[in-house]
Amino acid sequence: MTAYVTDVWQHRHFWLSLVQMDLRARYRRSVLGVGWSLLHPICTTAVLCVAFYKIFNVPVRTYLPFLMCGLSWWGFITGTVGRGCQCFVEAEGYIRQHPAPIAIYPLRAVLGGLIHLLIALAVVLVLTWSLQGFHNLATLPMVAIGLSILLVFGWSMAVLAGYINTIFRDVQHITDIAFQILFYLTPILYPSEILVRSHLAVFVKYNPLTYFLRILREPLLGALPSWRAYAIALGCTVAVTAVAVPLLGRLQRKVILYL
Amino acid sequence: MCRIELDHVSLTFRVREQYQITLKEYLLRGMFRQSRNPLLKVRALRDVSLRFEEGQRVGIIGGNGAGKSTLLRLIAGVYWPNRGRRVVHGKISSLFELNLGFEMEASGRQNIIYRGYLQGETPKSIRQKLPEIAEFSELGRFLDIPVRYYSAGMLVRLGFSIATAVDPDILLIDEVLGAGDLAFRRKAEERMKSLMSRAKIIVIVSHDLGTLAELCETGVWLSQGRVQMVGPMHEVIDAYRQYAESPSTGAGGVIDSPDPLPADFAELTAC
Incomplete structure (x- = not known):
């Protein structure tokens, strides 16, 4: 185990430079550069904000950062699983030549997404400060804890997605559909409180993603998440990681046979 | 040893x-007729x-x-x-499937660095080796454009130049003695011989x-x-x-x- 982690660390220059390349390739030949990755959540947020203001009369001042944070987080979750699905298939050329630790390919998938998320969250932070003042400074350090949990969870999910998709190449279609449904069962567009009397409330309550969102969004916007939210998110992360880590040994031996 | x-x-x-x-x-297997x-x-x-x-x-x-x-x-x-x-x-160095394992969107020079890291180079050591690898490949200005535009032979040249730039203990070679065109082949053979004299x-x-x-x-x-x-x-x-x-x-x-x-x-x- 320690030897494996050391091996991953020794390859750090390799996967870090690939993450850097992924980020650069995404914006190559674009005038706005990193701007494009921000433009998407910003535009979606703006459109939804105007629509919901007109229909439900939501208060823009609080809704705007709330929505953008949720959408950026959602982009990270779907992006990590999507890239994760491809992570071993994409790395076939490397895997065929060099017995590097297999864990670095899902790491590549999750780190790129995390950097995007960080950039988007910086914008959310500026939005919050300009719209609501600096009332969130006290809870801001807690964001780091949420992000750390999210990073480990994302990596484990990428390992699982990559594993399943390497054997059955149609998994990505299934996850796409699942995400369509999950998007509405996670309190991204709406705060979970407004569901109290709806049948949906049960689904949202038992959807673990809800808690991964809460431990990130609440401290960013100035509230302290309940210890229960942390416990559930942490519990799920431990559970998924407990499946992903033992799988690495099997992947190291077998993944090449499915490429 | x-x-x-x-x-x-x-x-x-x-x-x-x-x-x-x-x-x-x-x-769905088994629900319907035999696959x-x-x-x-x-x-x-x-x-x-x-x-x-x-x-x-x-x-x-x-x-x-x-x-x-x-x-x-x-x-x-x-x-x-x-x-x-x-x-x-x-320490193993393997010369096979030399045209695989490139980031198609990245330049030849970038790819030298990625593959170098994969072979265990550090930022410092690869910076020292980069000019030599670039020169050996003879790809010149092509090193600055994405690998996507390379011909199959150019990819092999690049792969060979990178893979042979290390000093391995164990050298594994799969039919690459005939890499590249005639001029490059002669050069490659010479390089291979010097590499073989050093490998254990x-x-x-x-x-x-x-x-x-x-x-x-x-x-x-x-x-x-x-x-x-x-x-x-x-x-x-x-x-x-x-x-x-x-x-x-x-x-x-x-x-x-x-x-x-x-x-x-x-x-x-x-x-």
Whole structure:
């Protein structure tokens, strides 16, 4: 185990430079550069904000950062699983030549997404400060804890997605559909409180993603998440990681046979 | 001390007759009629035991599909044996599938750096080697454009230049002696020779028996995934020549196999 982690660390220059390349390739030949990755959540947020203001009369001042944070987080979750699905298939050329630790390919998938998320969250932070003042400074350090949990969870999910998709190449279609449904069962567009009397409330309550969102969004916007939210998110992360880590040994031996 | 040790190693691939199975098919299997996409077993390596010590230069010969490349990849650690034990001590450098493992959107120069890192270089050491690698590849201005625009030969040039820029203990070579065009080939051969003089163990897979006789003193002849013969290179080559040129080849005349197969292909059976 320690030897494996050391091996991953020794390859750090390799996967870090690939993450850097992924980020650069995404914006190559674009005038706005990193701007494009921000433009998407910003535009979606703006459109939804105007629509919901007109229909439900939501208060823009609080809704705007709330929505953008949720959408950026959602982009990270779907992006990590999507890239994760491809992570071993994409790395076939490397895997065929060099017995590097297999864990670095899902790491590549999750780190790129995390950097995007960080950039988007910086914008959310500026939005919050300009719209609501600096009332969130006290809870801001807690964001780091949420992000750390999210990073480990994302990596484990990428390992699982990559594993399943390497054997059955149609998994990505299934996850796409699942995400369509999950998007509405996670309190991204709406705060979970407004569901109290709806049948949906049960689904949202038992959807673990809800808690991964809460431990990130609440401290960013100035509230302290309940210890229960942390416990559930942490519990799920431990559970998924407990499946992903033992799988690495099997992947190291077998993944090449499915490429 | 460098060493390669294979102890009763077997490797079996499982392949589908027609296409890779989908999750939908996997879950629905058995609900309808029997799948028309049966699973087959390829016994690529069977009970291979070999031992190479420091200073040995090994040539592996055999027909197409006999398991030569698979054996090389198993030594490299890319494939893992189903059964048996593989012990390899020493830093490995492998020269095979040189046109694979590039980031298509990145430039040639960037790719030199990525592959260098994969081979264990540090930012400092790769910066020192970069000019030399770039010069050897002779790709000039092409190094600054994405690899996507390279021809197959240019990719091999780049791959070869990177892979041969390290100082390995163990050098594994799969038929790359004929890389690139004529001018590059001469250069590549020279580079290979200097690399071989520094490496401690060398294993080469090739169909070029003349070159092998020149470069190696130990020979291994593989057939149907089995080691047919190990010994001094020229003796192994003689035996192989005799077998390959004999009229009974193809009917499995020379090979004492319970189930004679055409040519040297690994055995393919239903699971």
